[in-house]
Amino acid sequence: MISLIQIISTWTIPVLIAFIPLYASLRKVPVYESFIDGAKDGFQTAISIIPHLVGMMTAISMFRASGAMDAIIGLARPLFESFGIPGDVLPLALLRPITGAGSLAFVTDLIKEQGPDSFVARIASTIQGSTDTTLYVLTVYFGAIGIRNSRYALKVGLFSDFIGFFAAVAACWLLFGLV
Amino acid sequence: MVNWIWMGMIVVSVIFGAANGKMEKVAEAAFGGAQTGVTVCLGLISILVFWMGLMRIAEDAGLVRKLANFMAPVVRKLFPDVPADHPAMGYILSNMSANLLGLGNAATPMGIKAMQELQKINPNPTVATPAMCTLLALNTASITLVPTTIIAIRMNFGSVHPAEIVAPTLLATLVSTGAAILADRWYRRKNKTPPTMTPKTTLPHREGAVHPVSLSKPTAPIGGG
Numbered sequence: 001m002i003s004l005i006q007i008i009s010t011w012t013i014p015v016l017i018a019f020i021p022l023y024a025s026l027r028k029v030p031v032y033e034s035f036i037d038g039a040k041d042g043f044q045t046a047i048s049i050i051p052h053l054v055g056m057m058t059a060i061s062m063f064r065a066s067g068a069m070d071a072i073i074g075l076a077r078p079l080f081e082s083f084g085i086p087g088d089v090l091p092l093a094l095l096r097p098i099t100g101a102g103s104l105a106f107v108t109d110l111i112k113e114q115g116p117d118s119f120v121a122r123i124a125s126t127i128q129g130s131t132d133t134t135l136y137v138l139t140v141y142f143g144a145i146g147i148r149n150s151r152y153a154l155k156v157g158l159f160s161d162f163i164g165f166f167a168a169v170a171a172c173w174l175l176f177g178l179v
Numbered sequence: 180m181v182n183w184i185w186m187g188m189i190v191v192s193v194i195f196g197a198a199n200g201k202m203e204k205v206a207e208a209a210f211g212g213a214q215t216g217v218t219v220c221l222g223l224i225s226i227l228v229f230w231m232g233l234m235r236i237a238e239d240a241g242l243v244r245k246l247a248n249f250m251a252p253v254v255r256k257l258f259p260d261v262p263a264d265h266p267a268m269g270y271i272l273s274n275m276s277a278n279l280l281g282l283g284n285a286a287t288p289m290g291i292k293a294m295q296e297l298q299k300i301n302p303n304p305t306v307a308t309p310a311m312c313t314l315l316a317l318n319t320a321s322i323t324l325v326p327t328t329i330i331a332i333r334m335n336f337g338s339v340h341p342a343e344i345v346a347p348t349l350l351a352t353l354v355s356t357g358a359a360i361l362a363d364r365w366y367r368r369k370n371k372t373p374p375t376m377t378p379k380t381t382l383p384h385r386e387g388a389v390h391p392v393s394l395s396k397p398t399a400p401i402g403g404g
Contacts (some may be wrong), residue, residue, distance in 0.1 A: 001257065013285065020233055025339050038235020042227035045291055048219055054216035059185050061212030062192035064320045065204045071195065097319075107330055116338035125333060125344040129326025130351035133222055138181075140223075141315055142307060144291045145298040149306040153368040154280035157319035162209040164320065164355030169262075171347035171354075 007037050045144045052143030056135060070095060085169050086120045092127050097161045100133035122176055126168040134161055223287070230288035234270075243269030256318075257360070259308050267296035271314060278321050290318055311369050313360075320359040322352050 021031040063069055071095065077087040095103040097154045113119045134157035142150055175178065196205035228366060237243050247268035261267055270293035277286035293314055301308050307315075326348050333341040 010256045016285075017233065020237045020242065023383045027240045029236060035232040035237045037232075038238075039232030039380075040290065041226045041235070041385060042229070042231030043273075043287075043319040045231065046224040046227045049223065050217060050220045052289055052368060053220055056214045057187065057216035057219070058209050058212035058236045059188040060194070061207050061215065062196075063188045065208030066192040066194075066196035066201055067199045068191050068195040088363045090331045097274045101219075104328065107329070109323050109337050111332060116333040116336045116341070120375060121254065121333075122344055122347070125326075125329045126347045126351055129323060129329045129348040131355055132321035135317045138315060140287065141290055141294050141318065142311070145294045147306075147307045147311065148303060150315075151312060152363075153307055153312040154184075154364060156359055156362045160316065160355045160359035163358035166356035168187070168216045168347065168351040171350040173348075175347050175381055 048110040048146075049140055049143045052139045053136075056139050058101075059101070060135075064102070087122065088114070088120050089123050089127070089169075092124055093161075093165045096127055096131060096165075098136075099156055100136055103128060103133070119172065121174065123169055123172045126172055127165060130160055130168055132166045134158060226284050227288050227291070230285060231292065234273075234288065236294055238266065243273070244275040245269070246272055257313055260308070261300070261310050262296065265296065265300070267293050267300070267310075270296055274314070275317060275322075278318065278325055286318070286321075290314065312366070313363050316363040317356065320352065320356040322356050323348065 015132070024031050024034065048061045051054055068092070073091050077090055080090055081087050092103055092106055092110075107121075110124045114121050114161075116125075134154070138150060138154055138157060192205055194252060196202045204315075230249075234243070243266050244264065248264060248267065250272045251263045251268055254268060254275075257265055258268070258271065263269075270289055274286055274289040274293050277289055293310060295312050297308060297314065301311070325345065329340050329344065329348075333344070
């Protein structure tokens, strides 16, 4: 099952890259010119995201460097541990929605320190893999089209991250047993 | 809300920095973060340029529209206010399939293309439409079948079963995606606004009335042309 999925995910992209121009050529589309036209848009889009990402990354790294994040985690730790959620996994709940690279670094560190097959590392891996970086996705997607008022989108994303965190813990309990 | 979070994080950081005597670190982090932002964007350039070029070919060949027609019944329920044959539907579908297969690099440009298409039927280009919020919700929750990066890291550190987290990951991602869709539905219902429309106004319209602004032609400031 897993190897099949892995084959699909390695084959899809090359096949897609070959299929699209081939199909278009048969429909008499000037494929190279089309490609260049679209590619120019890609560059514009990437450049237009820069201010958004710089703004967010600045705030996030200040927040982490000042010790504010550690303080919040320290406050919440006893509450979580009373529910049987390992305290070591807590920073991830905060990091995951705001920084993909930061949370990946945290998970990697946890796997290294506690061993990849420890309960904490399993939970952390599940959290990391089961959701995307809400703030980044919002910044990039809405930044690219110049949306300034994101309405309720952030609340929905954070709510789903919150539920996802507990779902990940519960799924690990369920599948690997209580530790 | 983004305004408050952003401002809050910065102000709280400075207060904590002062209290912890970490002012120097905070200042360093501000510029370090700015640099990370640019670096991430530079990394995105190659991916965006390539995929958006490829997708333009697909669009010119009519592939995106075809995909939209084919799969529309499935997605129409989630995006009731996007016309079924609108190219946005095709991009939304490509974005969702790429997410599912764990092709993050391909999913982002497709998602952005979908957003740009949705922006074309947005009566107010600076305010997100319900459809945009739904698409964002699906992407922040991101259903993934194979969390490749994590499996690779677990393998690196000598896990006995590096892929054993696939099952709990799938469970968790289903629950969080379900939560995202429900929350999105709830907010949609709560802030009912005039639905977005195509300039052609060919769709049967539930509220009956044509929103006055929908006939102007709002184009995406970036990428739209």
